[in-house]
Amino acid sequence: MADIESRVRDIIVTELGVEPSKVTPEASFVEDLGADSLDTVELVMAFEEEFGIEIPDEDAEKMETVGDAIKYLTEKEGA
Amino acid sequence: MRGGLIELASTGMWVPEKVLTNADLERMVDTTDEWITERTGIKERRIAGDDMTAVEMGYRAGKAAVADAGLEPADVDAIIVSTATPDRLLPATACDIQARLEARDAVAFDVWGACSGWLYAINIGSGLILSEQAETVLCVATEKMSAIVDWTDRATCVLFGDAAGATVLRRSGGNGHGILSTYMRSDGTLAELLYRSPLDSGSVPVDVAELAVRDGYLRMAGREVFKNAVRSMCEAVDAVLEKAGVTKDEIDLLVPHQANIRIIEATARYAGLSMDRVWVNVDRYGNTSSATIPVALHEAREAGRIEEGSLVLMVTFGAGLTWAGMLIRW
Ligand SMILES: CC(C)(COP(=O)(O)OP(=O)(O)OC[C@H]1O[C@@H](n2cnc3c(N)ncnc32)[C@H](O)[C@@H]1OP(=O)(O)O)[C@@H](O)C(=O)NCCC(=O)NCCS
Numbered sequence: 001m002a003d004i005e006s007r008v009r010d011i012i013v014t015e016l017g018v019e020p021s022k023v024t025p026e027a028s029f030v031e032d033l034g035a036d037s038l039d040t041v042e043l044v045m046a047f048e049e050e051f052g053i054e055i056p057d058e059d060a061e062k063m064e065t066v067g068d069a070i071k072y073l074t075e076k077e078g079a
Numbered sequence: 080m081r082g083g084l085i086e087l088a089s090t091g092m093w094v095p096e097k098v099l100t101n102a103d104l105e106r107m108v109d110t111t112d113e114w115i116t117e118r119t120g121i122k123e124r125r126i127a128g129d130d131m132t133a134v135e136m137g138y139r140a141g142k143a144a145v146a147d148a149g150l151e152p153a154d155v156d157a158i159i160v161s162t163a164t165p166d167r168l169l170p171a172t173a174c175d176i177q178a179r180l181e182a183r184d185a186v187a188f189d190v191w192g193a194c195s196g197w198l199y200a201i202n203i204g205s206g207l208i209l210s211e212q213a214e215t216v217l218c219v220a221t222e223k224m225s226a227i228v229d230w231t232d233r234a235t236c237v238l239f240g241d242a243a244g245a246t247v248l249r250r251s252g253g254n255g256h257g258i259l260s261t262y263m264r265s266d267g268t269l270a271e272l273l274y275r276s277p278l279d280s281g282s283v284p285v286d287v288a289e290l291a292v293r294d295g296y297l298r299m300a301g302r303e304v305f306k307n308a309v310r311s312m313c314e315a316v317d318a319v320l321e322k323a324g325v326t327k328d329e330i331d332l333l334v335p336h337q338a339n340i341r342i343i344e345a346t347a348r349y350a351g352l353s354m355d356r357v358w359v360n361v362d363r364y365g366n367t368s369s370a371t372i373p374v375a376l377h378e379a380r381e382a383g384r385i386e387e388g389s390l391v392l393m394v395t396f397g398a399g400l401t402w403a404g405m406l407i408r409w
Contacts, residue, residue, distance in 0.1 A: 038118055038341050041302050045309065057302070 004077055008070050011046045025067035047073060084257025085205040085248050087407060090377035091143030092244045093136055094364065095127040108233040115237045120340025124240025124365035126225045132166045137221030138179040140243035145217060148247040152182040156213035159204050160189045161196025161369040163275065164223040176219060194336050194397025196220060196369035198405050202261050204248045216248040220369040227275055229296040240365035244373025255408055260322035262315050262404040269307060272300045273398040308342045308396045313349040315394040315404030323406050327351045329390055332379060336395035337361035337371040346394060358384065368397065385409050
């Protein structure tokens with residue numbers, strides 16, 4: 001199975017329909033990748049599905065960049 | 080108990096003439112056509128005036144459905160009404176509609192299933208027919224949402240509209256036509272995500288009476304409802320298909336609850352259906368609660384998108400939370 005980082009990137013590319021090259025750790029979902037508030041909800045749902053976890057709203061709100069998501073999901077997976 | 084299938088023998092609908100566009104809403108609350116269109120797909124909704132009641136709306140849709148079935152109101156054995164916006168809490172809206180219809184030989188009662196209420200009503204009606212307590216059942220959804228939304232709350236008032244829809248249920252003529260499978264669920268632990276705040280009233284229990292806001296308006300946690308909506312509609316898709324032993328690619332038309340185009344698209348994607356196999360009218364009516372599906376069915380039939388033999392999948396969700404699905408061979 002692919003590592004967490006590439007699974008996260010793949011989901012972002014599919015869900016937001018963006019170029020893989022744009023999915024850098026610093027990229028903000030809203031500012032750089034053109035996500036609106038509902039896209040971010042759908043993205044979190046896709047993460048939940050892929051990793052079989054529940055992401056509480058408080059945590060979801062803090063995930064602003066690609067790096068935030070990778071870090072959060074890596075920690076969750078490690079737990 | 081005699082077996083066999085129950086069919087939707089007819090459809091009927093009624094919507095008010097008055098159209099409220101996103102541009103109109105821009106003048107009422109701090110919003111834009113762009114925001115509403117992108118987040119919800121809604122462009123306009125119908126609004127019943129002060130002189131129009133939920134009973135009258137439901138009566139008009141119900142009368143149309145009875146006529147479409149080639150029947151008279153006197154032929155109706157049961158009237159089941161779904162509404163979240165009754166004109167008064169007692170008696171049941173169904174009784175007032177019965178009186179307007181002059182359907183003297185019918186039993187009449189309401190179901191409270193919020194946006195899922197119409198599919199719940201059909202399920203109950205089918206049960207009455209299968210258990211030989213009725214032959215002809217009229218199921219009506221009538222929703223005057225404009226009466227219960229807070230017109231100063233931009234997060235909810237842009238979403239809803241008024242409409243009524245109805246169908247007549249009868250035993251199917253055979254050949255496998257009729258309701259093939261159904262699915263109904265609720266989760267009361269999620270009630271706070273979407274509810275209508277109570278009004279000051281003697282019957283309000285203490286804990287509810289302590290609520291700060293008692294204005295009778297709809298309250299909603301949009302994002303949480305969104306997530307649950309997508310999940311529960313997808314669950315309903317799987318459940319009804321599995322029960323009927325039908326695969327996704329056999330579906331001719333998906334007629335989902337019309338709350339938000341983004342929820343509809345997510346459900347269609349899950350069901351593996353391109354949008355040309357999905358009936359969408361949320362752009363024209365907004366969310367009319369339990370009336371969305373009967374109105375959509377009626378329009379899809381008029382447009383020739385549902386014909387004899389069509390396999391039609393319906394899924395819905397709403398306050399409760401409630402959710403449901405139904406598969407019909409038309
Ligand atoms: C209602 C819904 C469209 C809101 O979308 P959302 O992305 O969740 O929006 P949020 O509530 O997070 O709000 C995002 C921002 O838009 C603002 N906003 C809300 N409504 C707005 C409107 N009509 N116009 C402009 N801005 C609006 C919010 O105030 C918020 O601003 P902020 O970030 O400055 O605080 C969406 O949650 C939804 O469709 N949920 C399901 C609702 C539903 O179907 N209910 C019926 C069930 S039967």
